[in-house]
Amino acid sequence: xxxxxxxxxxxxxxxxxxxxxxxxxxxxxxxxxxxxxxxxxxxxxxxxxxxxxxxxxxxxxxxxxxxxxxxxxxxxxxxxxxxxxxxxxxxxxxxxxxxxxxxxxxxxxxxxxxxxxxxxxxxxxxxxxxxxxxxxxxxxxxxxxxxxxxxxxxxxxxxxxxxxxxxxxxxxxxxxxxxxxxxxxxxxxxxxxxxxxxxxxxxx
Amino acid sequence: xxxxxxxxxxxxxxxxxxxxxxxxxxxxxxxxxxxxxxxxxxxxxxxxxxxxxxxxxxxxxxxxxxxxxxxxxxxxxxxxxxxxxxxxxxxxxxxxxxxxxxxxxxxxxxxxx
Numbered sequence: 001x002x003x004x005x006x007x008x009x010x011x012x013x014x015x016x017x018x019x020x021x022x023x024x025x026x027x028x029x030x031x032x033x034x035x036x037x038x039x040x041x042x043x044x045x046x047x048x049x050x051x052x053x054x055x056x057x058x059x060x061x062x063x064x065x066x067x068x069x070x071x072x073x074x075x076x077x078x079x080x081x082x083x084x085x086x087x088x089x090x091x092x093x094x095x096x097x098x099x100x101x102x103x104x105x106x107x108x109x110x111x112x113x114x115x116x117x118x119x120x121x122x123x124x125x126x127x128x129x130x131x132x133x134x135x136x137x138x139x140x141x142x143x144x145x146x147x148x149x150x151x152x153x154x155x156x157x158x159x160x161x162x163x164x165x166x167x168x169x170x171x172x173x174x175x176x177x178x179x180x181x182x183x184x185x186x187x188x189x190x191x192x193x194x195x196x197x198x199x200x201x202x203x204x
Numbered sequence: 205x206x207x208x209x210x211x212x213x214x215x216x217x218x219x220x221x222x223x224x225x226x227x228x229x230x231x232x233x234x235x236x237x238x239x240x241x242x243x244x245x246x247x248x249x250x251x252x253x254x255x256x257x258x259x260x261x262x263x264x265x266x267x268x269x270x271x272x273x274x275x276x277x278x279x280x281x282x283x284x285x286x287x288x289x290x291x292x293x294x295x296x297x298x299x300x301x302x303x304x305x306x307x308x309x310x311x312x313x314x315x316x317x
Contacts, residue, residue, distance in 0.1 A: 002222055005215040018223045021230055033233045036244075043232065043249045077229065109212040 002080070003087035004113050016088065023081035031145030034074040039146070064154035067147045071155060074142045079135070083128050090124035091117060126197030133193055137186050158182050 006015045022030065037043045038060045045058040060066045094117070102112050140159040143149065149156035149164070156164075159182065166175035236244055237260070239253040263269070 001218070005212075005219055009215065009219065015219055015223070019226055022226050025230075029233075033229055036236065037229060037232065040245050042247075046249045077225065081226070109215075 001113070003084050003091055004109075004117055006084070007088055007091040012088075016085070019084050020081045022078045023085075025078060027078065027141040028145055030074060030078045031142040034070060034077070034142075035146045038070050061147055061150045064151055067150060067155045070146055071142055074146065075136075075139070079132065083132065086124055086128045087121060090121045094120050123197070126193070129197065130190055130193045133189055134186055137182065137189065158185075 002019070006012055006019070009015055025033070038045075045054065045060070048054045048058065058066070060070050098116055098120075099112060102116055107115070138159050139157055140163055143155060143157050143160040144163060147155040149160060158178065162175045162178045162182065165171050165178065235253060238255050238257065239250075240256050240258070243250045243253045
């Protein structure tokens with residue numbers, strides 16, 4: 001939706017620069033930023049208290065659901081621009097005659113989005129999903145900086161487990177075995193996503 | 205050539221909300237860099253901190269930024285060069301597509317306008 005809106009906005013360049021800013025942060029800095037906002041600086045808890053959502057004193061890292069929410073929010077903040085820029089590029093590469101014809105026929109923004117833009121973007125969405133899927137399996141820095149697996153390993157990912165095993169427990173054999181397993185899992189996931197999306201993409 | 209169709213009027217509201225979501229954490233981060241240490245992690249968040257440039261002065265005085273930058277440039281340049289030379293197909297490599305590589309039939313067989 002963001003890509004479709006930006007693509008049609010007269011200030012497309014300005015929006016593109018603004019939306020890309022989070023992606024330019026290195027992942028560890030993004031993790032540090034959101035850790036400050038949620039945990040150390042207590043800014044979010046304070047803001048939610050002021051607008052009456054909570055009674056104050058929220059410990060974001062004590063509740064698995066809240067800790068996961070912080071990790072998801074960090075990822076959304078940083079990596080939505082990646083999908084956004086791929087999709088805007090896809091939209092800009094589309095044949096504008098089709099859109100113009102639909103507009104002359106009286107199609108609304110919603111209809112053009114669902115019936116023209118989205119189906120034509122399908123292969124690009126597939127590529128973006130494959131790349132993000134691989135990224136998510138390898139996501140380590142946010143978990144390492146924000147939660148470190150807390151509470152009680154509820155937010156620990158496989159890649160963080162590998163890091164912890166190798167560099168904190170110094171069990172390099174165990175970490176290597178887990179790394180190979182992660183590689184196999186990534187290959188299988190990528191294969192499934194590529195086959196599923198590209199097969200259905202060529203059919204449509 | 206047809207023009208791009210404009211989006212709905214409510215579109216700018218969504219774009220502005222997302223723009224704020226993207227920008228405000230960065231503004232907060234920048235404000236952290238301009239605070240004294242005791243105002244960064246306080247019992248109650250301080251939204252209007254005392255402005256200080258001590259950390260920036262420290263960066264300027266102590267940080268071997270030129271060395272870090274040089275290391276990054278060396279690593280990335282090497283990586284990009286190797287990637288490009290291994291990924292690009294032969295015709296795209298330096299300067300294989302010169303004028304003598306172009307077949308004359310491509311010039312002579314173009315239809316008259």
